[in-house]
Amino acid sequence: MNHENDEREVPRRVSFLVDAVRELEQLDKPENFPKSLDSLKKLIEKHSILWQSKIGLVYGGVTKIEQYLFEESKLPYIRGASGLLDRINLIDLPAFFNVIPKSDRHDYTIQCGKTKKWLNASFPNQPNLTDALIPEQIIYSTGGNILAFCPAAFVDDLANAIEKRYTEETLIANSCAVGETFRVIETRLGLLQDNIAETFWLEKYQKEYQNTIIEACFGKIDNLSEIENIFKKHKSFNELTTKLVIRLNQRRSGNESGDRPTRRYPPMFETHPYLRRDEAEKHSAIAHISELTGQPYLSETLIRKIGVGDRAKTGIPETPPWYKYYQDKGLKWEAGIIESSxxxxxxxxxxxxxxxxxxxxxxxxxxxxxxxxxxxxxxxxxxxxxxxxxxxxxxxxxxxxxxxxxxxxxxxxxxxxxxxxxxxxxxxxxxxxxxxxxxxxxxxxxxxxxxxxxxxxxxxxxxxxxxxxxxxxxxxxxxxxxxxxxxxxxxxxxxxxxxxxxxxxxxxxxxxxxxxxxxxxxxxxxxxxxxxxSMSIGVLITAYNTPIYYAKELVTELLRSAKKYARLLKYTDILTNEEITYYGGTVDFFTMKSGTMISSGIGEFRKQTLTIDKLKLYAAPYTLPELDKFLISLQALQKTEFPKPQLYQIRSFLERGRRTASLNYYYFRDRLNKGQDTLKANFEDTWCTAKTNKGNIAPWMCNIEEEIYETIWQEMVDLFYLIEFSDTKSQQALQQYINP
Known part of the structure; x- marks a missing residue:
């Protein structure tokens, strides 16, 4: 665009559009928000184009990601599945909107051109979908989801195209997309009634804010001075996305979506009892690849995963010889450019x-x-x-x-x-x-x-x-x-x-x-x-031969535990009666040295095995500062050169009671040849000081609120031979970087 034109007078035939857009932008400022229904009506009358014009909004992406990623437990297949989903989400869907990713490593022009050709052929329109979509319409396309504007006439076609792209490329991955048309003014003021006089607005909210249904929508109000701000926050673009999320959940569940194809019957491939199945034991094999490690039998879904995984691993866009053979037999799918993590x-x-x-x-x-x-x-x-x-x-x-x-x-x-x-x-x-x-x-x-x-x-x-x-x-x-x-x-x-x-x-x-x-x-x-x-994090340390799908279930449980702990980190200030919240991250970790160690879940294992009366033989989850101190304590313990039998003996005495465990800990600690002062400073004085006097209660720490004693000793012993630390100089440089 020639910037010399910026100062010229706007042509009369489009000046009303420019004025309407400027008015729309002004609504972003809280002071310009229409505070009464009359003000809202006047705004609409002044700029009727904002009321009459409609725009489409589409939201969707892949669902049940884990089911697709971990269908086969071998690393190359998981790598390929992840790479293919990333390619669809980060390359293919933006290509619908004429986006060509910038990369020093690859030129995506041809690949994006093929994607646009597929889109126009799958959904023939006049004008074509790709002619109606532009990069600026994308709000975000990441994390397996896309949210984007589009012309109102193309909403259903674009939503169908998103679902179809995932299905055609992966064959079995579940995806879901929904769309809706909204008035342009609703992108700033939230959902409005067709008859503007019937719109629930601020005056009515101020009168009926205690109504149970209204509280469920807007939340409960404790401070009446905040009632106007709460209404303004709710009546915004966020109200539109909330409606789309609700519709997405309904469509995922198999409900009808107007004239669109149903999702009631997700992708599924029949298998015959007398035909050989692939390595995942879920689909009929169509290929026996002698060139690959293990000479696997593969279905078409696994061929695509292994093809993408191989390309992600090598970075070479050339098609391997074994795949060319099956292309000659009728397998026409191409992996395209894959940029690995x-x-x-x-x-x-x-x-x-x-x-x-x-x-x-x-x-x-x-x-x-x-x-x-x-x-x-x-x-x-x-x-x-x-x-x-x-x-x-x-x-x-x-x-x-x-x-x-x-x-x-x-x-x-x-x-x-x-x-x-x-x-x-x-x-x-x-x-x-x-x-x-x-x-x-x-x-x-x-x-x-x-x-x-x-x-x-x-x-x-x-x-x-x-x-x-x-x-x-x-x-x-x-x-x-x-x-x-x-x-x-x-x-x-x-x-x-x-x-x-x-x-x-x-x-x-x-x-x-x-x-x-x-x-x-x-x-x-x-x-x-x-x-x-902030981040909540689950960490599962386990033997390499633990099945991936099982490890994924356990680490998911640890993540949920960490998130639950993060929600509990609040207290009420006695002087101000104000609730103080800790927003920082949390981590829950668990060491599983054999696959048969846990028969149910980690939470149940901790409850049944590691909790005795009012003693917790573990301390996880931790806040991030607590994890930092835990690692310092573990490093201090390693430096003491504690004899291995004594480490495990102190751990075994934990379940015999608080005093017995403490007596044995102090006995063995006093017999150490070196590191006593380091252990005392970085373990006892850090974690085990008594709450009611100046003494220590190692290896325990007292949790007054829950009226229990807990300890980090069990977890330190489990990790004693597993966790390694860098040299002191490197650690100091690292600490300086992450604590600027």
Whole structure:
């Protein structure tokens, strides 16, 4: 656009449109919000175009992601499933809107052109769908979901296209999309009645705010001075998205959606009892691939997963010979360009030299030799046979969204959270891991041999505020802690990242007073500002041969436990009677050294086995500051060179009672040859000080509110030989970075 035209007079034939748009933008300011029904009517009469014009809004994406990701438990298939879903969500759906991703690694022009051709052929219209859609209509497309505007006439076709794209590309992944048309003015003022005089507006709300139905919609009001602000927050763009979410849940459940095709019958492939099934034992096999490790029998769904996984692993867009053979037999599907999570991680390192040096270290000149593990077995070979699953999810996201009033704020919020999530993971991996040499490989057909360097992690998914990683057990808690801390630091704009700008405001307005009230250790933490958003994280440390689907169930339980703990971190100030909330992150972790250790769930195991009368033989979940102190205590315990039999003996005495356990702990601690002072300072004085006197009650800590005693000793012993720490100099540099 020629900016010289900006100062020219607007042509008369479009001036009324420009005036209406300017009036619409002014509604973003609270003082311009129509405070009465009469004011609303006058606004509509003045700019009738805002009332008469309609715009479409479409929301949808993939559902039951885990069912698709973990249908087959081998790492290459999971990697492929994740890569394919990412390609659809981040490349294909934006291509509907004529978006061509910018990448230093790939040119997506041809691939996006094919996607647009598919869209126009699948949904022939005049004009074509791609002619009616533009990049600016996308509000967000990440985390497996898309929210976008579109012309009102194309709402159903676009929603159908989203569902069809997922089904045609994955064959079996569930997806759902819904759309609705709204008046343009509703994007700023929320839902309005066709007869504007019947619209429920501020005057009526002020009279009937105590009505049970109205309370269910707007919430209960304790302070009448806030009634106007509460109404304004509710009557916004957020009301439109809420309606779409409700409609999406209805469609997911199989309800009718007007003239659209039903979702009552999800994708399913029949299998014949006398035909060979694929490796997932769910679909009929159509191919026997002798060139792949294990010579697997594959169905078409697994062929697509393994094809995408192989492309994500190698980064080579060429079609492998075995796939070309089946293409000649009639298999026409193409994986397209697949940019793996590792590619994105390496791009991050290229732009951030400090993190690149931390990760590659002395291996900087051997980057091309570093390989990607082909299985969990190989990943475990760099961590004593144990791996860790890290599953993270954002806290307070829903409540924060409730205060978002405009599509622009939605777009900004989505981008900020995506950046914070993604770069928190990349930084945690870069600062806590390095390429490692693999040892003990006995797989004859493996392309990775003893002594090869591998990237010691697997990013299953990073989308929106969700994270699922597999990492070496020995650095798992350090990685989890840094993800949680950096997510908050990035949103608070306290961590510089090349090319990234955080536009939203996420700082809690007032400093957190008396932060020690939320943590169980006895070290003082200074008053500080909090981030309104944080991460809850579940960490499962387990043997490599634990089935992935089972590990995923357990780490999900740990995540729920951490989120539940985060919701409980509140107290009421006695002087002001104000409820003080702790917004920081939480972590729950569990060490499972054998697959038969737990017969039900972790919560039930803790209740039945690790809780005796008023003694809890564990202390998880933890706040992030508590996890930091826990790791310091564990490191102090390792430095004492506690004899292994005594470690386990103290642990076994925990269930015999508080006094017996304490007596044995002090007896063995006094007999240590070195490290007594370190252990006392970083374990006893940190966790085990008595609440009613100046003494210690090691290895216990007293929880007065719940009237129980709990201990971190059990968890420290479980991790004693699993968690490793970097040298002191590296740790100090890292602490300085994450605590600027």
């Amino acid at each position: 590792l590619d994105k991680f390496e791009d991050f390192l290229v732009k951030n030299s400090e993190q690149s040096q931390a990760y590659y270290g002395n291996n900087d000149n051997r980057k091309k030799e570093i390989k990607i593990p082909e299985s969990l077995t190989q990943l475990s070979k760099v961590s004593n046979g144990y791996v860790a699953y890290i599953y993270a999810d954002g806290n307070n996201i829903g409540s924060f969204i409730q205060n978002i009033r405009t599509p622009e704020e939605y777009q900004q919020f989505s981008q900020d959270v995506e950046n914070a999530t993604k770069y928190a993971v990349y930084q945690a991996l870069a600062y806590n891991l390095q390429p490692r040499k693999i040892k003990g490989i006995s797989e004859a057909q493996s392309k990775i041999k003893d002594g090869d360097l591998i990237h010691p992690f697997e990013i299953i998914t990073i989308g929106g505020d969700d994270i699922l990683l597999i990492v070496p057990a020995d650095k798992s808690l350090q990685i989890a802690k840094m993800i949680g801390k950096q997510f908050e630091n990035i949103l608070l704009d306290g961590v510089p990242i090349s090319g990234v700008e955080i536009k939203g405001q996420y700082k809690v307005r007032e400093k957190l007073l008396y932060p020690d009230k939320f943590h169980r250790f006895r070290k003082t933490i200074p008053e500080h500002y909090q981030c309104e958003l």
